[in-house]
Amino acid sequence: VVGEDGEVDFKGNARFSQHLAVSDFTKSKTISQQRQNLPIFSVRDELLQVVRENQVVVIIGETGSGKTTQLTQYLYEYGYTVNGIIGCTQPRRVAAMSVAKRVSEEMETELGDKVGYAIRFEDATGPSTVIKYMTDGVLLRETLKDPDLEKYSIILMDEAHERSLDTDVLFGILKKVVARRRDFKLIVTSATLNGEKFSNFFGGIPIFHIPGRTFRVQICYSKTPCEDYVEAAIKQAMTIHITGAPGDILIFLTGQDEIEATCYALSERMEQLISSTKQPVPKLLILPIYSQLPADLQAKIFQKAEDGARKCIVATNIAETSLTIDGIFYVIDTGYGKMKVYNPRMGMDALQVFPISRASADQRAGRAGRTGPGTCYRLYTKNAYENEMLQSPVPEIQRTNLGNVVLLLKSLKIQNLLDFDFMDPPPQDNILNSMYQLWLLGALNDVGDLMDLGRKMVKFPLDPALAKLLLMGEQLECLNEVLTIVSMLSVPSVFFRPKDREAESDAAREKFFVPESDHLTLLNVYQQWKANEYRGDWCTDHFLQVKGLYKAREVRSQLLDILKTLKIPLTYCGPDWDVVRKTICSAYFHNAAMLKGIGEYVNCRNRMPCNLHPTSALYGLGYTPDYVVYHEAILTTKEYMQCVTAVEPHWLAELGPMFFSV
Ligand code: ADP
Numbered sequence: 001v002v003g004e005d006g007e008v009d010f011k012g013n014a015r016f017s018q019h020l021a022v023s024d025f026t027k028s029k030t031i032s033q034q035r036q037n038l039p040i041f042s043v044r045d046e047l048l049q050v051v052r053e054n055q056v057v058v059i060i061g062e063t064g065s066g067k068t069t070q071l072t073q074y075l076y077e078y079g080y081t082v083n084g085i086i087g088c089t090q091p092r093r094v095a096a097m098s099v100a101k102r103v104s105e106e107m108e109t110e111l112g113d114k115v116g117y118a119i120r121f122e123d124a125t126g127p128s129t130v131i132k133y134m135t136d137g138v139l140l141r142e143t144l145k146d147p148d149l150e151k152y153s154i155i156l157m158d159e160a161h162e163r164s165l166d167t168d169v170l171f172g173i174l175k176k177v178v179a180r181r182r183d184f185k186l187i188v189t190s191a192t193l194n195g196e197k198f199s200n201f202f203g204g205i206p207i208f209h210i211p212g213r214t215f216r217v218q219i220c221y222s223k224t225p226c227e228d229y230v231e232a233a234i235k236q237a238m239t240i241h242i243t244g245a246p247g248d249i250l251i252f253l254t255g256q257d258e259i260e261a262t263c264y265a266l267s268e269r270m271e272q273l274i275s276s277t278k279q280p281v282p283k284l285l286i287l288p289i290y291s292q293l294p295a296d297l298q299a300k301i302f303q304k305a306e307d308g309a310r311k312c313i314v315a316t317n318i319a320e321t322s323l324t325i326d327g328i329f330y331v332i333d334t335g336y337g338k339m340k341v342y343n344p345r346m347g348m349d350a351l352q353v354f355p356i357s358r359a360s361a362d363q364r365a366g367r368a369g370r371t372g373p374g375t376c377y378r379l380y381t382k383n384a385y386e387n388e389m390l391q392s393p394v395p396e397i398q399r400t401n402l403g404n405v406v407l408l409l410k411s412l413k414i415q416n417l418l419d420f421d422f423m424d425p426p427p428q429d430n431i432l433n434s435m436y437q438l439w440l441l442g443a444l445n446d447v448g449d450l451m452d453l454g455r456k457m458v459k460f461p462l463d464p465a466l467a468k469l470l471l472m473g474e475q476l477e478c479l480n481e482v483l484t485i486v487s488m489l490s491v492p493s494v495f496f497r498p499k500d501r502e503a504e505s506d507a508a509r510e511k512f513f514v515p516e517s518d519h520l521t522l523l524n525v526y527q528q529w530k531a532n533e534y535r536g537d538w539c540t541d542h543f544l545q546v547k548g549l550y551k552a553r554e555v556r557s558q559l560l561d562i563l564k565t566l567k568i569p570l571t572y573c574g575p576d577w578d579v580v581r582k583t584i585c586s587a588y589f590h591n592a593a594m595l596k597g598i599g600e601y602v603n604c605r606n607r608m609p610c611n612l613h614p615t616s617a618l619y620g621l622g623y624t625p626d627y628v629v630y631h632e633a634i635l636t637t638k639e640y641m642q643c644v645t646a647v648e649p650h651w652l653a654e655l656g657p658m659f660f661s662v
């Protein structure tokens, strides 16, 4: 809580008066001592009592107090896994994985044994799993198969303050489960003080506060609005490193590219410094963290820097509340983050950079006061904090496309979505717009009921359009090819473009280009990889991400399993890929663009300009067909089409008659 003086209030005992004393803290304590040192430990018995006496409770505790890692273990130790398992949902995949790993270490069991996790396309649980961490999306999909969630005796909805789309839908669904199953318990946890809202939603259930133990965080504001927050953040980090007392640094930025660029720039500054001075420069360990970072690199942020070195973690808002990193004494807050919002201009969701809310700013600052008194540098003015920022972020359900949610609720036989028990109902326009898009795809009929296609689409953990693409592959008899494309689109880009070797890697990528399509380029990559026995060294030689391709193969086999359960046989189209392009057109005609001027495209429906992305095969080869469809639009410096395929105009008329005619 930020006080009037702009400082975070001091709570609890100052156990550590010196920074140095703290650095040795984690290293010297055993895991069980560390567990007993967490704020939640002191209220273990009271917690178990309120859970025993109530079917639903809200638990509020600051980030790092031990909610995510300890609560599940307490419940397990108390015996809640005798008649079912304990589920704990997380809005973020990274958190689900990393927390499960940590808890399995604390319980001295293999990950996937007693403690496991499940995220989309990855299930690391087994027959003996009793504590299961998962994304809220995974649990939501489980309700499709098992509406009463019979296998769980208790569910913890963690990070409820994030108000992710799936969490918000789960609230409505779990409320019904609670009413139907007397033997089921629900715990809602939050890192911020909005417990009333959750409590009221469940009819005034008890709110339990875990006493805080945070240290004073001094807040330093920028005197003037900052023009280049990346540069300002780098300068601030260097200043701290050279002149500041020991303690690790955490920088909040908006996304992967920015983070990678910042890490690179920071390491260059360090090199310059080292070569320009004779004095010894202490080491700076620069570590990125964002959701798409491979798991082994993610784990690095928890490792202690070697003696005398300082860690500098460069993060997205993932480090705001989902992950707790000990030893942070300095936070550099740029004041921005990315949010998924529905962009009416583009007619779809896009990640966009936004100023954060005051609640987020306070969370970020709080990261500096976990192990001792810290400092937070806000790269924005006090006036911006007080007068320009929103109090709290707008819940995702009110700002994004609801296609998946509508499909899911419809298959749960919820007829009138406007009547569903939402904590904060989405704007009616949002629901209607999403229903319109599902109607376009052929998932809903004219009166908004689920069609056969829609019923099949919901079986796949995919966005509606991707699910449709797959199912159209069945109809147009190129399912094998389309399955590969869908799998490749479900993993991060497999093209590897290391710094200093850009030209070489671009040339390698160009060799895979299929002139008329980025989708087919992905298919080509995968098929060549397969022809080379799925070899890892082949990937490396061709500047492809080995892990990404393995992941795509894994996704492919999981989707294949679902196809098998639906008794849909694989069909092959052979070397003639025109039918594949037509299939893509059948699922993406709503994202059609036409050539207008030299190399310039406009969206066919709203005439907004949209450009070929420089990484596109079409761009690379300078091929500009009259009509294209694209997988998604992204907004950076301008609107780009991501993953583009040339289509015949008469396909558009045939497949999307509601928009196009010859
Ligand atoms: P909360 O959910 O209340 O924010 P957590 O249960 O996530 O708190 O974290 C409690 C403590 O567990 C952290 O302060 C940290 O010391 C430790 N911890 C959590 N995850 C890890 C990890 N992956 N590696 C090392 N320590 C961890």
Ligand code: MG
Residues within 6 Å of the ligand: 064, 067, 068, 069, 158, 159, 321, 322
């Ligand atoms: Mg947590």
